């Protein structure tokens with residue numbers, strides 16, 4: 001298989017590692033719309049810029065980059081500084097080609113679909129756009145940084161950018177997967193007061209305590225509404241749901257204070273059903289959040305900085321796998337054995 005030279009606004013990146021994220025599996029299973037096959041998936045790449053297109057001044061060969069979601073930079077929402085809601089998001093991330101329908105991967109025998117999240121990072125080399133290849137500090141371990149481009153950014157960004165959790169505020173997080181645990185680490189970094197983790201997996205709940213959860217609730221064993229009331233009788237400032245489950249979302253909403261905010265990132269397969277009537281009079285806000293409302297050129301370097309300062313130890317969520325063990329990594333992610341697998345793809349020396 002061959003790969004194109006980078007176009008004017010593109011970069012060629014030698015991939016060092018790539019995280020795996022549920023969206024890879026969702027695309028495999030046709031849950032993100034019709035996925036054309038064969039396709040190169042992978043959308044949490046980290047690597048080193050090898051070549052840049054003629055119009056790229058922001059990056060140069062040798063730069064360490066994290067690859068994030070694709071956005072156009074030109075539509076109404078991009079112009080508002082909100083690239084995670086780009087009007088071209090579906091085409092640039094799930095289309096299986098560039099927006100103009102062309103591919104960067106070629107095979108003599110058949111079409112190969114690519115440009116997944118404008119990167120297709122389960123590969124030794126990737127073509128990305130200059131907008132979604134984000135330069136990061138060379139002091140940080142490059143092979144760990146890919147998940148900052150999607151899963152970790154989604155949880156941390158929701159807490160820091162969307163909900164803007166400040167010191168002493170209280171938050172309930174449902175779902176102790178990579179996104180929920182990244183939210184927990186971010187809440188701790190923001191010096192939140194009470195941080196409650198809700199899940200059904202006892203090991204994950206214990207682990208969230210190690211990461212800084214002040215309280216844990218196993219929703220399989222207890223009445224969540226009562227348990228939350230006991231922890232904070234006056235209610236919570238924030239809720240954050242990564243599960244898309246109606247019962248968990250409603251349990252948290254029922255325990256929010258007036259003017260509380262609830263962030264939702266879990267894309268549910270069932271319609272979301274919320275008894276909004278009683279929340280209207282309390283001024284409660286329900287926020288749909290994509291990719292943690294991240295402006296990647298600002299937020300990804302910010303997370304790297306927080307990691308280097310010891311305030312955001314997201315590496316605790318990661319387990320590394322060799323490239324040939326990618327199927328095992330996916331299996332371990334789906335079974336819940338591993339929180340965030342990272343596939344080591346290319347050599348690099350720090």
Ligand SMILES: [Zn+2]
Nearest residue numbers: 072075078086
């Ligand atoms: Zn756009």
Ligand SMILES: [Zn+2]
Nearest residue numbers: 021023150151
């Ligand atoms: Zn993802």
